[in-house]
Amino acid sequence: MHIQIIVGSIREGRKAKTVGDWAYQFSAKRENFSVELIDLKDWDLPMFDFSKPPIMGDYENPLQQQWADKIAQGDGYLFISPEYNHGYTPVLKNALDYIYGEWGHKPASFITYGGAGGARGIEQLRLVLIELNMVPLRESLHISNLWNKFKNGFFEGDKSDVKQLNKVLEAILWWGNALKEARKTL
Incomplete structure (x- = not known):
């Protein structure tokens, strides 16, 4: 089972990368799955404007195909999104x-922060993931008091964050394994 942690902010001064680093370091210690950190800032995907809709699966741009190949490697996703x-x-x-089929029939969860703990953004994101045939999970980590959890420039989740991240990872693992088996029959 391979989980991709996707850092979903690229702006200057962002906190998503340090939160993603924390989640990656915590997750990489586990033995029952592999984990990879994908920073959207490293991908520099221009605004989608291709003539063919991704649902067709016929990707006309080399970068689009590279993105599809990368995402296809994941069995589940953990999105970091303020x-x-x-x-x-x-x-x-x-x-x-940018892509379509590579997301399908895989679980996704979230680490978020911001107004209302990031809940309103994740509500919208769940709707989009359903349209992509993903399985957005109930379990997610909504970080409260984000600004108070930085020490020497690094994010350090508290006991509550660690406990919830464990729940998130267990949910992704369970659903990821179940859906991986189910995908074999598609």
């Missing part, structure tokens, strides 16, 4: 829209 104006980030929406 809340922007009651929503999730535009760069994450663009990355999701």
Whole structure:
């Protein structure tokens, strides 16, 4: 089982990368799955404007195909997304829209923060993931008091964050294994 942690913010001064690093370091210690950190800032996906809709699976751009190949390697996803104006980030929406089939029949969970603990952005994100044939999970980590959890420039989740991240990982693992078996019959 391979889980991809996707850092869904690219703006200057972002906190998503340090939160993603914390989640990756915590997750990489586990033995029952592999984990990979994918930073959307490293991918530099231009705004989607291709003539063919991704649902067709016929990717006309080499970068689009590279993104599809990378995402296809995942059995489950953990999205790091702050809340922007009651929503999730535009760069994450663009990355999701770039491809289609590679996301399908796989679980996704979330680490979020911001107004209302990031809940409003994740509500919107769940709707998009359903349209991509993903399984958005109930379990997620909503970080409270984010700014108070940085020490020497690094995010350090508290006991509650660690406990919830464990629940999130267990849910992704369970659903990821179940869906991996189910995908064999598709």
